[in-house]
Amino acid sequence: MTYRNGLRQGDGPGMLRVRRPIHAAALGRSAMRYDATVIDPTVPPSGTGCVECDEVGGWWLHLRRCASCGHIGCCDNSPAQHATAHAAVTGHPVIRSFEPGEDWFWDYRTDSFMHGPPLAPPLHHPLDQPVPGPRGRVPADWRSRLNP
Structure with a gap:
């Protein structure tokens, strides 16, 4: 069964039902090489949680780093989809998982x-921060509030 953008549930930036973390090495040759003009490896993350959700008292499923x-x-x-909204507003086209054990x-x-x-570290949210x-x-009732 496919969903938005032709992805199976569990593929792509949402990764709702991944059984194990995805590591870049597992992507193999099918993954594109990175574009150094849109990735700045020296910039640290903005914090440990979704910036906009924290501002309004919201919550998230998984976190993504621009x-x-x-x-x-x-x-x-997640209900608010702030990582994708940030990419659309800023024109920053690449994200990285901010989940422990994932480096895609x-x-x-x-x-x-x-x-x-x-x-630049840290590479994920604190290990004691729950998901969601x-x-x-x-x-x-968080499961019923998720986007497919």
């Missing part, structure tokens, strides 16, 4: 995974 400026936004399965990059221009360089998160703001 590879250009370090902005942390929530994934496409996603290029919105090609709707595909890509390889990327090591980024953050602690204390996730509604009991």
Whole structure:
């Protein structure tokens, strides 16, 4: 079964039902090489949670990091989809997972995974931060509020 952009649920930046983390090495040759003009490996992440969700008291499923400026936004399965909104507003086309154990990059221009360089630490949210998160703001019916 396919969903938006022809991806199976569990593929792409949302990754709602991935059984194990995706590592860049597993992407193989099918992943594009990275575009150094849109990735700044020296910029640290903007924080430990979705910037916009934190501002309004929202919550997220998974976190994504802008590879250009370090902005942390929530994934496409999250109610607010701030990572994709950030890419659309800023023109920053590449994100990296900000989840522990994941090191994949996603290029919105090609709707595909890509390889990327090591980024400035930290590479993921704190290990004690729950998924979904953050602690204390996730509604009991969170599964029914996710985007497909």
